[in-house]
Amino acid sequence: MDKNAKIYVAGHRGLVGSAIWNNLKAKGYTNLVGRTHRELDLLDGAAVKAFFDAEQPEYVILAAAKVGGIMANNVYRADFIADNLQIQQHVIGESFRHGVKKLLFLGSTCIYPRDAAQPMKEEALLTGPLEYTNEPYAIAKIAGLKMCESYNLQYGTNYIAVMPTNLYGPNDNFDLEKSHVLPAMIRKIHLGHCLLQGDWTALRKDLDHLPVEGVSGQSDQCDILDKLAKYGIHDSFVELWGTGKPLREFLWSEEMADASVFIMEKVDFADLKGPNPEVRNCHINIGTGKEISIGEAAQLIAQRVGYKGEIRFNADKPDGTMRKLTDVSKLNALGWRHQIEIQEGIDKMYSWYIS
Ligand SMILES: NC(=O)C1=CN([C@@H]2O[C@H](COP(=O)(O)OP(=O)(O)OC[C@H]3O[C@@H](n4cnc5c(N)ncnc54)[C@H](OP(=O)(O)O)[C@@H]3O)[C@@H](O)[C@H]2O)C=CC1
């Protein structure tokens, strides 16, 4: 990609999009275009067309989506499939109609069957039933992957679909109900620590930054305690979801960004297609190839926070899939490998969170 080529980063304020934006800038790309959700609703097809008509980007990175953790996916099922299908239809469709040279689509490793052999290879796609808790979202992501593959095969476009594992990092979503597991556990254990230490200044600062169902740092102490208890945060223990037994893989968001830019710069669909007459599974898993249990991750967070209270698990909440370790041999063979391991990532994330 030419350093002054116009690159549209959809979702450029999100966890991954903001990291991709910063990575591109650091690599000397000078002509980046972004629109906030408020400036451009990607559900509005006419608005997306008008944006592409006006901006004519040469490259597109689609990191905008309706995204959330296990509870959000399981509850807002219709929104997750409807919104993500529309966002993909509009952005990939307008990229095609405007002759975009290359597009990167971000899917997710939840596209693989719940019981896929571990670690999960790209070829495992569509070989079995999906995990129920995020099936709508996964179906939307599979559709996005197939849109890229189908445009490439019918029209000769160069759209690459990447399937990231669980991601975490700065600008993550710390909502106590809708977020992914690492930001959720970091915030819950941080708030539990504040309670145990009687550090109401830090606790009120957190709630001022991100109120919980209307309870902010200015609220009465008893209202704060009631609300935090509803989310499992008590003065002597913190209650997390599930059994703590599921295994997860976690990639630092800034490394996800680096892998995304690496693929945009160095990998084309022609490299992935191979000799097979029936072309499928040209997508690329992006991850670390390493896993940790939710319980072990909670302990790493408690150590980093300095939390001395008890950590409990509530098995009435869903575990989701028990494992979803990615096979990253294709990514490694292409020349990219992660550097940041989970302990360092948790340290970095908590330092950012309390800064
Ligand atoms: N986080 C993770 O663990 C993983 C993420 N992914 C994928 O990576 C990509 C980025 O995810 P992530 O950065 O975590 O998500 P975020 O929620 O942090 O960022 C998504 C961005 O998309 C924007 N957005 C959502 N809906 C719309 C809309 N209708 N119109 C315009 N903008 C919209 C959001 O804006 P706003 O917040 O203002 O609504 C936000 O800036 C997604 O495709 C996701 O599926 C894949 C695997 C794991």
Ligand SMILES: C[C@H]1O[C@H](OP(=O)(O)OP(=O)(O)OC[C@H]2O[C@@H](n3cnc4c(=O)[nH]c(N)nc43)[C@H](O)[C@@H]2O)[C@@H](O)[C@@H](O)C1=O
């Ligand atoms: C990236 C990935 O993310 C999602 O899949 P997920 O990995 O299942 O979701 P999650 O990050 O929320 O991790 C859930 C695991 O963690 C345990 N857990 C404990 N305590 C909390 C807690 O407080 N919050 C949350 N969210 N989970 C908790 C919980 O019991 C379960 O075992 C989908 O979007 C999927 O489509 C996808 O793409």
